[in-house]
Amino acid sequence: MDTDVIIVGAGPTGMMLANELRVAGVAAVLADKLPRRSELSRAGGVQSRTQEAFDQRGLLEPLLATGTYPAGTAHFAGITLPLTHDRHRQPWRSIPQVNIEAFFERHLAAYGIHVRRDHELTGLTQDDDGVTATFGGGARIRARYVVGADGAHSTVRSLLRADFPGRSASATLVAADVRLRGTDKVDTHTWAEDGHWAALFPLGTDTQGRPMHRLALGGPQHSLPRETPVTEDEVRTGIRTVFGPHRVELLELCYGRRITNSARQAADYRHGRVFLSGDAAHIHLPVGAQGMNTGIQDALNLGWKLGAAIHGWAPDGLLDTYHAERHPIGAAVLRNVQTQGLLMDLDGSRSPDIVATKELFTALAQLPEVQFHLDDMLSGMGFRYALPGAEHQPLVGLPAPDVDLGSARSHELLRSGHGLLLDPSGEFSEVAALWSDRVNHAGKAAATEPMLIRPDGYVCWAGDPTVLESALHHWFGKPAQR
Template sequence: MDTDVLIVGAGPTGMTLANELLVAGVSAVLVDKLARRSELSKAGGVQSRTQEAFDQRGLLEPLLATGDYPAGTAHFAGITLTLTRGRHRLPWRSIPQVAIEGFLEAHLAARGSRVRRDHELTDLAQDADGVTATFAGGARIRCRYLVAADGGHSTVRSLLRAAFPGRPGTATTVAADVRLGGDELPTHTWSPDGHWVHVFPLGTDPQGRPLRRLAMGGPGRSLPRDVPVTADEIRDGLRGAFGSRVELLELRYARRITNAARQVAQYRHGRVFLAGDAAHVHLPIGAQGMNTGIQDALNLGWKLGAAVHGWAPEGLLDTYHAERHPVGAGVLRNVQAQSLLMDSEGTRAPDVTAARELFAGMTHLRDVQYHLDDMLSGMGLRYAMPGAEDEPLVGLPAPDPGGGPVRWHELLRSGRGVLLDPDDGFAKVADLWSDRVDRVCRAEGTRPMLVRPDGYVCWAGSPDGPEAALGHWFGAPK
């Protein structure tokens, strides 16, 4: 083997996975077909759960130190969820994808893991022991496992002939990075004739001037993807939504995006796994594509590490599909619902308008906003696990530390499991898995619980103790 894991695609998903494998002590090679990293901002928001995960690896503070990334409030279909402001320790924050990629690439390079660029995959073959990947020019890499993180037009997915059911794109909208001048900008604006513009902060440029991500659409604005977006088109869209109150000062880049919604039928194909946009594509609302891909990587990374080190229990790698496929399907559903309520094609159809008005009224209810926030932020995600039917904590992210004695963002830095043992009663059992799980006793006032390396509770305080859960998630005792 040339490496334990080959990762194809050096976007946020691929680089997050490379870091997870580095933390797990597993060798990985990260390749990308581009000769240099893209400077386009692409996605623009990082949700609470993704920030928690970065914090659990010690990455969040140094990432935030690289620029001005304002915090914001979640929205659903352009309806701001004001009642959720301050609900989580780490609020939604505007961090462009390009900044995350630059930070992660530098972080990996500082630890001796560099992206191999200009590597275009042309073929792959797998057998009982591993995968052989062939690249343009004839170079080959032999690995135990291969992960496709190569985007919505994934070469790996095509080579696998993996089923990718769903809906093709039926319309396009414009996404652009701009500098704007004029009056104070509302985040979401619709005109009576169906034209709309959404504006989000993107931090500042090197001169300290505020940048914004702009999305726009409406009647007659759905053009083929290969038609270039011009400054005049952006100005016309701004006039349609704002009149003369807002002007375009600079167009940094723009592209057309479609409302295609597809998801692979299987996330695992033998020794090959699909993650991020290679596994699911949809209209980019709320940066859910990037955040979902990063969460794919966090779920898969420690499981691949367990398999390489030889202690993975039977079926552990299959839980990647079992846990993440429903999440991806849920994201597609909520994005399609948001697209309908936002009337992204500007139809101004009476049925759509009525549905939006009814829904907007419902969002005045706190429980509705909290439900939507749990879904969008990732903080309410619950994996189906043994014991979840009897224990409300099992399957959820480890409880927000707040001001309490347990700080998961510090305890999980090693990439190992953590057993909270506040009454010091599990020393003998924990010792059997001490090469994979850390036992923590300084947790007065907390419940006993077992947390996986990705930060999810997999056992909590049942009378039978943690032994069955340790075996289920961390394999046979040493």
């Protein structure tokens, strides 16, 4: 083998996975077909659960130190959810994808992991022992596993001939990074009577300290073929149509592209020794800041499991839990995004049915319970894996709470890439010692109840002492000592 894992695609998903494998002590090659890192900010919102994941690895604080990234309030289809502000330990933040990629590239390089640029994948063959990847020019790399994190038009998925069912695009809209004047005078989401609409999200500042925004424009005049260039005149006209003359002024169009509402999901995330993650596994309209976040969570779920398999302690079926856990999450994201697309009336049809549905939904969204439900779904904090014991214990399958352990916070003990057993009474020290090479033990922890946390930060056991050892076997394999 030339390496343990080949990651195809150096976007946020691929880079997060490379870091997870690094933490797990696994060798990885990170390859990308682009000759240089893209300067286009295709995504801009980082949800609470993703920030918690960064914090678990000690990445959040240095990432936030690289710029000015304002916190925001959740919305669903442009309907603001004000009661959700500050519900979670980390608020929704606007952090452009280009900044995240630049940060990760520097971070990985500090550990000797460099993106192999200008590496276009051309072939994949796998056998019982590994996978051979062929790149442009005939270069070949052999690894135990390959992960396709190479985007919506994934070469890995194509070479696998993987089923990618779903819906083709029925509408297009404009997404642009812009400098504007007068944004303090308008709502974040604004609709015009003729069906045109605009959405504004802060992106922090550019390299010269000037405020930037992500602008989305939809409606009849913007529903053009995807390859149609986005021009300054189109953006300026769209702003004037929605906000009226002289209210909001376009100062600079940094870049613009057309996006679609196509929705597809790979039928299988695992194909033998090859896995799909991020946009290679699921694509949808980029609304609600969920696409990049879902991909990063894919990487968080898969990384420690690949590490366990490569180090030889993975229990039977552990790698299969990647598809079992992440596919339902991806499907749930597609469903809520399709709902948002319908309520937003992307192509500006002004259908009476859509207008009536949105009016009703807007009224329902004023209820606290509805706002909290939507926020948990969008932020990723409410997604629950169907793990053993989840039917009896409300914590199992959810992100672990952050517990004060006196000398540290519980999330800080996950930075090693090990699991974590919180043991408030200290009664499980003997059994914890059997898995000490894979699970950190926090005895006398100030937790409300004992719990076992996986390396990805999800609770996999809580409460019942009679099944703790079974849970350790299930997630962390046979103990190294007995």
